[in-house]
Amino acid sequence: MGRSVLEGAFSLLDKLMDEGELGLTQLADRCEMPKTTVHRLPDQMEVLGAVENVRGRYRIGARMFRLGQSWEPVPGIMRVARQPLRALSATIRTSTILAVPRRDRVLVAAASIVRAEDVARLRPGATVPAGMEFRQRSGAHGDQQRRRHRLRGARQRPQRHRSEGGGGARRTGDQRGPRELIGRCDPGV
Numbered sequence: 001m002g003r004s005v006l007e008g009a010f011s012l013l014d015k016l017m018d019e020g021e022l023g024l025t026q027l028a029d030r031c032e033m034p035k036t037t038v039h040r041l042p043d044q045m046e047v048l049g050a051v052e053n054v055r056g057r058y059r060i061g062a063r064m065f066r067l068g069q070s071w072e073p074v075p076g077i078m079r080v081a082r083q084p085l086r087a088l089s090a091t092i093r094t095s096t097i098l099a100v101p102r103r104d105r106v107l108v109a110a111a112s113i114v115r116a117e118d119v120a121r122l123r124p125g126a127t128v129p130a131g132m133e134f135r136q137r138s139g140a141h142g143d144q145q146r147r148r149h150r151l152r153g154a155r156q157r158p159q160r161h162r163s164e165g166g167g168g169a170r171r172t173g174d175q176r177g178p179r180e181l182i183g184r185c186d187p188g189v
Contacts, residue, residue: 008033008041013050013060021057068125073100073109085112097122 003011011031016022022030028038042058045051049063072078081098089096089112098110105127113119120126 003033005041008037009045009050012038012041012045012058013064016051016058016060021054021059023057027058073107078110081110085110088112089114095122099128102127 008031011033012027015027015030019026019030024035024038024042027033027042028035031038042051042053046053046058046061049061051058051064052061077098085096085098093114095114095118096112097108099106100109101107108122108124108126108128111118111122111124113122121128
């Protein structure tokens with residue numbers, strides 16, 4: 001049985017999301033679809049604002065951006081999470097994220113980006129495979145010592161939080177230094 005039109009459209013959107021601007025031949029190759037189909041789909045999607053055509057190269061359209069901005073893992077969570085993420089980032093002086101399990105991946109729902117190199121991989125909407133670890137270490141020993149003292153109480157009180165969907169986040173209370181934080185993406189919690 002062949003691929004549905006919706007599957008084809010989302011396949012194109014996924015490739016454009018991953019790779020940026022692509023021409024028709026590149027889209028056909030990457031999506032493993034006939035070039036005639038790939039020619040038809042982006043034209044229809046362009047009329048709807050889902051993609052944009054810039055000098056023969058397609059990219060994600062503004063309408064997709066607007067649709068994505070309205071999604072929340074739990075209604076109201078973004079409003080509640082924004083300030084604590086900023087405060088945590090300011091305290092530990094590194095980027096922080098709110099991530100939620102989605103199928104076999106973990107989705108970044110919100111972020112407070114401090115380091116420029118984190119912008120691409122930790123932007124809201126980015127996904128990582130379940131089980132992936134994030135590590136951040138400090139090069140300044142004195143800096144580590146100050147923060148270790150300040151955050152010690154938080155590390156000594158492990159807590160478990162659950163979401164309605166059966167997934168959740170876990171803080172394990174391990175004894176790593178605060179700039180050697182490990183975030184395990186574990187949707188089975």
